[in-house]
Amino acid sequence: MKVVIAGGHGKIALLLEQLLSRRGDVVTGLIRNPAQAEALEKAGAQARLVDLEKATGDEVARHLTGADAVVFAAGAGPGSSAGRKDSVDRGAAIHIRALLAGTDLVVCTADGVAVRRVTGHLARRAGLTAVLACVLEDGALGEILRLRPWPGHGCLTCRRHNLAEAGGLDPEPALDAGYGTGTPHRPMTAVGSDLHLIAHLAAKTAVATLLERAGHPDQRLPGEHALFGLRRQPDWAPPFDLGHTAELRWLPATPPRSGCPTCEAP
């Protein structure tokens, strides 16, 4: 496969480049700083120079021509200023919107609630399903959220609200706050093998979703929200009270809340 990674010098991007190139995939990483090219080459990826903050949508699209998969791993990074978050993260959202037209489904494994929220929002606006994968609570819990743009299926924010109201955990409280002003973000920490497990579950969810839509009802998954115990947490509030490691629990979708800017038509 030909894979292009925008933001090719990030921590996750370099790992992914290594894994893909070892598998025999042809990987290209888009970077802004030529000094980063060597690290990409060591990871088995070709480096291509492009400044995502300045490039037009057409320029970015040219770099993606012929790719079987595109991974958007660019971001302003933790601790950067509001101005930089605006130019990089908001700029990225504008680029992504243009790319969604030729996309079947969106997978987001980004660390950070703002990115996950924006991805879910843009996918819903484009009428696409988004699969969000993450590890929560210091590596104790893996989670896959399938957000389908269907009536009765709420977005990430609506689901969190509904769970918190029902007395469950609110593992991403910054969702309530304004952009860049929320509770300090706790990074996704997990051992590598746990991340692999959750990534595989996300990949299965994505493929099953596409196959189900293509007329394979045997690919139907048991729910829209999967919780996977990476460590047992019997004392947590339901539905997060997973009694043993590797317990997998599927939950249904929850409805949109009224007034939600993502779920309600603009």
Ligand SMILES: [Zn+2]
């Ligand atoms: Zn919503």
